Amino acid sequence: PGSALVLQLHMLPTGKPEEIRCSIGLHFTPTPPKRRPFMILLRNDRIDVPAGNRDYVIEDSFELPTSVKLFGVYPHAHYLGKTMKVFARLPDGAGKWLLNIDDWDFNWQEEYRFVDPPSLPKGTRLVMRFSYDNSADNPRNPNVPPKRIRFGLSSLDEMGTLALQVVPDDQSKLDVMQQAFSQHEVDRDPSGWMGYNNLGTALAEKGQFEAAITQFRLGLDQKNVSVLHMNLGGALAQMGRLPEAATHLKHALTANPNNSGVHYNLAGVLRGLGHLPEAARHLKMVVEANPQDGIAHRDLGRLLERLNTPKEAVKHYRAAIAQNGADSESRLRLARILVFLKRETEAIRECRELLARRAGDPQALGTLGTALCQIGNRSEGLAHLRSAVANAPARAKLDPISVLIMTLSTSKKCTPQEAAEAVRLAEQAVKASRSPPILDALGCAYASAGRYKEAIAAAEEAANMAGRAGAKRMAAIIGERVKLFKQSRPYILPNDR
Template sequence: MLSVVGLAFAGVALNAATVTFARDIAPIVFEHCASCHRPGQAAPFSLLTYDDVRRRAHLIAAMTKSRSMPPWKPEPGYGEFAGERRLSDRQVELIQQWVELGTPEGDANDLPPAPRWAGDWQLGKPDLIVSMPEPYLLGSDGPDVFRTFVIPIEMPTGRYVKGLEFHPGVPRAVHHANVKIDRTRSSRRLDDDDPGPGFEGGGGRGALFPDGHFLGWTPGQAPHMLDDTAWRLEAGSDLVVEVHMMPTGKPERVQVRVGLFFTDEPPLRVPYMVRLGRQSIDIPAGTRDYSVTDSYVLPVDVEVLSVQPHAHNLAREMKGFARLPDGTTTPLIYIRDWDFRWQDVYRFRRPISLPRGTTLTMQYTYDNTADNIRNPNRPPKRVTFGQTTASEMGDLWLQLAARTSSDRAALDVDYAPKMLQEDIAGDEKALEINPNAARLHADLAFCYLAAGRTADAIVQLEDAVRLEPSSAHAQYDLGTTLLKEKRLDDAAEHFNRAIRLKPDFSEAYNNRGAVQVLQGRTDEAIASYTEAVRLNTANVEARDNLASALATRASLLAQRDRIDEAIAHYRRALQLNADLPAALVDLAWILATSERHDVRAPDEAVRLAEHAAQMTKQQDALVLDTLAVAYFSANRLDRAISTAQAALDLASTTGRDDLAADIRRRLESFKRERR
């Protein structure tokens, strides 16, 4: 009996004695640790050689045994995720045995090849590389910094993006980043109002994940190309990068870069983002088990592609699951010990199919006691909802894919009001606590506008102006809302104030021009639009508005027989916007019917009128009438007659009797000419 037991223990010792760095430990370290623990990356030391690992063997053993490293928060059995960094129990035990044995190196022939990484860009050379316009100087010490940077994207046309790769610039100083797209320039305005590079807090209200995609970076996260879900990047958009930075002990110049990879293939499906959570969070000091729950019933069949839980320092436990109509439950994610420092986006290895009627649910628990080692407040104090880490959040984002585009549209119609009401509740709660925050008033105002509560929105925007009267953007936002309500004099006053505060404010000039058009002050509107375009040649709305105003002015000039001036205005309008039907038709009419030989240009009239007909899909009787006259002027009699007949039929069926009578007279004259 003793000999048998002795042999058993000898077997254990023999197995342990075979654990070496070369054969057993190096494969673990190379696969799970080296992507961060290498020169130039976020980790504080390298783990690429035996000596690197041996010097920190006891630390590695302790960190892997506690599951602190590699950082991977989801518990096993609650969703299978791509790129999982969790070590198996066997791998953890091998590390413990290796350290207990004195960290033997082993046979060099057993050592796997050292990991190699692609050059500067893991996905290859990007089609476009953009970077922060200037670096941000991060101090050597102090608290973590959360700041948002706006990176303009210079592209002549929109493109589909199949891949994005993020370079933090100084990896050891950047903890994580979210990348969003702002097509509204709302984030750029916040940047303008902050004297330094970027601005504090998250992106503006227009900064969104594009087309249902999570974009971001955490240490060790590998970029990947999208298969069939490329997202659209429109010309004139801004890249908005929300960065969590950590002092390193010395000043750092942080200047992130982003590589974009384009494709000409449109997506076969467009994901949709659903957010579960509450923005009315209010956690009393000393509360150990504060709970946040939310749910949403799916109106269509979907697949869940990925999830992203988010909270700050007080969150402890996170659960996300789906309860199917048959009563069964599918886990989506479970984090037993949340750590804000190691948040991530988790992509499922295989999408999870959920039928219509499934209830998506999140349940988060928070600990606001002194026992929570991550509680930044000593002693604990009341914490409410907010974007900064001094506040708290509780979101579970889910990336869903509907089966069809119509299903996606139905999902949006059903879900969007829920998200809007939660945003309103959050902003209202935040203003109860901080009523003098101008940005909160503005954010709430735009939520009210989206909900159709215009009067309430104006009150909030007036408060924002009262709190920050020197903010050109606050003046502009109020003016824009008043313009929509046709309060023209009040709107003009706020646009004028915005321009005085910010003389290069192209959008304010544009909207002042809109007021002047409605007031019948066309010449002044042209001046405002012209200045808007001069200040920003990429302001497409201002260019189009200037073109329309010029066309309006040209029409007035033509009515006064100031033909040369009218033609000049029409031509300038069409240079700005070649697809302006009114200008095309009016200029074509002048060129086709003028009695002046130096003005008459039948062929050009035909080209202009044909383009107008194409723009209106042959469904505007006035346009077709003009085209018929242009054909007649160019001696294309058959085309003139057939086009005039089509114009007459259309005018008659649409109740435009006076126009029909004019067309009928012209048609008869065309026919007489042919006889």
């Protein structure tokens, strides 16, 4: 989503109107490819051909770090191109021709694919050697009389590149190939920035972030380029150096303010720094530019929840689900917010849809149970809450148990049997975790059973623990329950039906 497919054409005037006819073929398969190719791009960008020079030569070469099959070669030069020699120097010293053009014609530039792709062992050196004719005897020379020609992107400038499509015999060596070729780019042009960027990217993909950071910084020493700031910011973020990461990502946006990828990455860094409103602002820019980006909508919804704007979060969770109906996280979060907003009918619908896709999901069952209890369907709601506890893995049982305890014990419809069940569950839970939420649930359970002395002790411990942890709001809420328990009154949920 959000990608742009750009077709670039070399156009030459003919002196009359011409119809432009071109097409692009995209071939799709039901299964992903088993092998991935790698493109080796040999080049020399230091071309400087004096006027009258008939045989100006450039070279580049690269040693293969792993064995490959060579499937295609694509040479490129402009009007001064004369000969193109491409060969492999094998580890045993033998040579193997790959391409030999004695009379280059720019108008007939084409890719060449091998009928029988040659195998090239590790240690093979691929060599390109191009020559150029900038004399008056070159019938294709666009300059009469000839003039000095340098490297450039215009057809009237000159270029010398050779793309070789290879497939490593061992697909696990693709990253080795990427790193080796990126190092070659740096060695070929240490004053350029692109090689450092590519080498840094290859290192980052292998998880070598400190080494990647070094390469990105070396690239920035050569040129202040937006993509280097972006990639450096990403590597710094991976190392947990968030303030530095934010600085470089903001630099990247200065040069390219519409780069959605940078906005997205910066939002993640700002979220990690606790700058939630600013993070949300950057994510909003992402979804405005790419409304079909379901992941960005989901991330924005999560941020908006933390910013206590649940109604706005609902909108973005719905947008995420519209892009991917199987997005279970967005659907579950949406259902929970709808329960909080007392929009139980919508919440129930989302939970049932989620359970249709993921039968027995404990979180969906718990949310469904809560929604049903809120609209007065207590019997079915409690059944779903009990199923949530039963289906939850051992490491994640405390959350659904806590919800079930509070639902049982904080309703005016709580029966003696339900109060006893709540106490039993709470006493089991507190053995596993003596945390403020579990102690709070234990206090409510004791109160529902009329055991107020024990309720006060549990709730006071929960409030004190929350206060020491800095959770002042939780401590205050539990403190209000303590006051009720001291009056021999259980805590009943507001608007209990």
